[in-house]
Amino acid sequence: MYKQLKQNFIQTTLGSILWFSFLASLIFYNKTVPFNFLWHIIGIGLLFGITFGLVYPYFWKYATTGATTNIILSTIINLLCGLLGVYLFSTEMFSLITPYIWLVTLLTLIGHIIAFYFYSKHENKQQAKKLNQLLS
Numbered sequence: 056m057y058k059q060l061k062q063n064f065i066q067t068t069l070g071s072i073l074w075f076s077f078l079a080s081l082i083f084y085n086k087t088v089p090f091n092f093l094w095h096i097i098g099i100g101l102l103f104g105i106t107f108g109l110v111y112p113y114f115w116k117y118a119t120t121g122a123t124t125n126i127i128l129s130t131i132i133n134l135l136c137g138l139l140g141v142y143l144f145s146t147e148m149f150s151l152i153t154p155y156i157w158l159v160t161l162l163t164l165i166g167h168i169i170a171f172y173f174y175s176k177h178e179n180k181q182q183a184k185k186l187n188q189l190l191s
Contacts, residue, residue, distance in 0.1 A: 056117055063112050068104030075099050075144070095143040102136040102143075115174060126171055130164045137163075 075096045079088070110132050114125045138156070142149040152159065 060109055060112060064104045064108035067108030068100045071103035072096055072100035079144075098143050099140045102140050106132055106136045115171075122171055122175070126164070126167045130160070130167045133167070134160055134163050 079092070079096060111129065114120075114129055118125060120128075137159075138149070138152075141152060
């Protein structure tokens with residue numbers, strides 16, 4: 056489990072850093088960007104690595120907590136890391152979305168509920184298939 060989570064974290068973090076570096080080079084083309092913005096991109100990559108490389112795989116594959124707890128914790132962590140990532144990328148963009156934080160929270164919660172429904176349905180089919188193969 057730890058080896059898999061470590062690999063997920065590293066892959067997600069590095070992929071996110073590369074992706075946001077590419078996006079920043081497109082968005083800030085022909086503009087002077089301060090050197091510390093590189094640290095912001097690394098921070099965003101770490102946030103994505105923690106959220107999508109550690110937290111999500113742990114909650115959805117290994118944790119034994121209930122579905123409601125997984126959904127609520129995933130929503131809170133996703134929302135906080137997402138908002139912090141937007142803030143690190145652009146404070147102007149963050150100030151634009153600040154009035155809509157409640158709407159973003161609601162949409163994130165609904166998205167997690169729907170995703171959990173489909174994920175659990177898929178997992179149940181996979182486990183039923185494995186059990187049927189063992190019985191055959």
